[in-house]
């Protein structure tokens with residue numbers, strides 16, 4: 813993207829906005845050389861970054877990979893296809909707004925995990941356990957315990973605090 817004033821190629825994105833129909837992205841840029849600002853309009857399919865895999869290979873971005881990852885994690889869970897599509901939309905938009913030519917696959921993995929955490933806790937743990945391929949079982953159990961704890965506390969804060977001390981002492985006596 814050349815600066816229209818000095819033709820320099822280096823600039824930074826200071827604002828990104830998606831058009832109402834979601835197919836044009838409008839970017840405010842600032843030239844790093846002359847510091848003047850200009851606006852670019854890019855078609856959405858042109859601005860999706862290449863995905864850099866762990867071994868350094870580059871792959872063309874594919875939305876299908878995100879939706880199939882989400883679907884797999886949400887199998888037999890109360891998550892509608894619409895929710896999955898909306899989640900994929902959000903992840904895609906995040907990728908576009910970064911305005912980078914390449915992103916690592918871990919950026920996408922983390923985004924999916926974050927989205928699943930809000931969507932469905934079981935789906936989250938499923939995905940996280942595969943994605944992070946937990947170092948050991950203990951780490952996985954810790955994650956799971958924290959998760960159950962926090963969701964139980966959210967359901968009923970009284971029960972959660974009551975259960976903590978009582979449970980321990982009676983277990984020791986028995």
Ligand SMILES: [Zn+2]
Nearest residue numbers: 815818843846
């Ligand atoms: Zn310039």
